[in-house]
Amino acid sequence: GESVGLHLPTLSVQEGDNSIINCAYSNSASDYFIWYKQESGKGPQFIIDIRSNMDKRQGQRVTVLLNKTVKHLSLQIAATQPGDSAVYFCAENMRGYQKVTFGTGTKLQVIP
Amino acid sequence: DGGITQSPKYLFRKEGQNVTLSCEQNLNHDAMYWYRQDPGQGLRLIYYSQIVNDFQKGDIAEGYSVSREKKESFPLTVTSAQKNPTAFYLCASSTKGPQYEQYFGPGTRLTVT
Numbered sequence: 253g254e255s256v257g258l259h260l261p262t263l264s265v266q267e268g269d270n271s272i273i274n275c276a277y278s279n280s281a282s283d284y285f286i287w288y289k290q291e292s293g294k295g296p297q298f299i300i301d302i303r304s305n306m307d308k309r310q311g312q313r314v315t316v317l318l319n320k321t322v323k324h325l326s327l328q329i330a331a332t333q334p335g336d337s338a339v340y341f342c343a344e345n346m347r348g349y350q351k352v353t354f355g356t357g358t359k360l361q362v363i364p
Numbered sequence: 365d366g367g368i369t370q371s372p373k374y375l376f377r378k379e380g381q382n383v384t385l386s387c388e389q390n391l392n393h394d395a396m397y398w399y400r401q402d403p404g405q406g407l408r409l410i411y412y413s414q415i416v417n418d419f420q421k422g423d424i425a426e427g428y429s430v431s432r433e434k435k436e437s438f439p440l441t442v443t444s445a446q447k448n449p450t451a452f453y454l455c456a457s458s459t460k461g462p463q464y465e466q467y468f469g470p471g472t473r474l475t476v477t
Contacts, residue, residue, distance in 0.1 A: 295454050296468045301465065351462065
């Protein structure tokens with residue numbers, strides 16, 4: 253049956269500090285991973301992706317780390333700003349499958 | 365401007381009525397997706413389509429139907445058979461498939477009473 257709604261884990265960070273959002277993914281065969289940002293009442297926005305042949309990828313102010321051994325993904329945001337306040341989702345896909353599996357999300361609160 | 369649009373933003377219906385949510389993209393993307401999001405939860409896949417006139421069920425397709433008659437359009441019908449239709453519905457598209465970035469629309473919040 254459908255799962256009951258859960259309170260999102262929340263990370264509170266001081267403006268200007270670095271944020272680290274973690275995600276444990278479920279399928280050891282997944283080879284493509286994405287981070288999305290969702291602001292309240294809006295659709296998710298792509299932040300950064302990484303394929304399983306890499307363990308680190310950097311974007312503008314963001315870094316994604318992939319540890320396949322323990323099935324762990326993290327998103328690091330440097331110099332966190334108030335505009336970074338949102339819910340962050342990790343997602344995974346296995347090549348050949350059409351479904352992208354989304355995590356439940358982490359809410360990032362930036363304290364001015 | 366290229367993008368993906370959903371309409372309406374808010375939709376209210378009485379129980380027992382079918383309702384169709386619109387999704388249009390002008391990104392020339394082949395793949396389109398419908399997700400449902402409930403409070404405090406991630407996105408769950410309802411239906412997806414990789415090409416015109418073809419679509420597949422996702423994890424929670426029961427009570428929903430779709431069509432893909434045009435590349436740009438992927439409407440979702442929430443039927444009266446859907447037991448708990450009140451939710452936030454998100455449409456997305458991607459260039460070729462799930463190993464490419466998905467572009468999301470702004471969502472439609474459906475309330476059924």
